Amino acid sequence: MDLPVSIVTKRLPHASEDVKVYYPVVTQLPNLNVQSTINYAIITTLNKILVERSFYDKDLVELLAYFELKNNQRGILSLNLIVYSFTGGAHGMTTIKSLTFDTKTGKQYELKDLFKKGSDYEKKLSDIINQRIKDWNIQLLEPFTEIRSDQDFYIADTSLVIYFQLYEITAYVWGFPYFPIPIKDLADIINPDGPLDRMMAFT
Known part of the structure; x- marks a missing residue:
């Protein structure tokens, strides 16, 4: 290890x-x-x-x-x-x-490096985030459509965390909107040679 x-x-x-x-x-x-x-x-x-x-x-x-x-x-x-x-x-x-x-x-690593080529990772991540926005009743500056292909992210143990800058999708009072996504929920699209695959052992 x-x-x-x-x-x-x-x-x-x-x-x-x-x-x-x-x-x-x-x-x-x-x-x-x-x-x-x-x-x-x-x-x-x-x-x-x-x-x-x-x-x-x-x-x-x-x-x-x-x-x-x-x-x-x-x-x-x-x-x-x-x-x-x-x-x-x-x-x-x-x-x-x-x-x-x-x-x-x-x-x-860029965000695209974490996923298989042609996997349409932007849509999958965006769908998950959209659902979280609804579940958490996050007030947006304008309707959320899709993440950027180079959206801000980090890896934290068994999660991929997608986040947005101040004012990017919400007012200042909301701070930084963070969306932790369990790696196992992305298992079908992660790059087998990328960092998420290495972290799968913890899930």
Whole structure:
């Protein structure tokens, strides 16, 4: 069984005490090229979010960036990068971006990589989400039709979690709409060479 990878938390220096940026660094992988590939993807994605959340703007009042590990087993690392910033106004804004890697090869998975080619995974996931929206009586900004082909996701043990950014489908008060979907419910369409198949052993 693949052991969890070692993660070290580092902080990005900033002159203001109200700006705190914590980010993960993968260490001690046997393949340094894979380790570098994963860490480069993490820092590149984080920087894009920091730009979006006004890290480099003079009007920035407060910013907090941190991460959450969602899966670190069976050679699959899935994590969330979370950045909250406040530049004035009624409230701050938060962005969450998830990254999922094969820790042996450094491959970063997109949503489409999780499923068989031609499986129409967007429709299956969208149907499940639509039902959850009805069951949970989630108030939408406009009728939900279908997820994006590159919809935000992460893997958490035996579930695939699809989620939406603030204001993407709901008002701010609803926060981030998360939709955990048991992997076993997707067994007929998952890619046998993808990360979900590896996690099936836990279901």
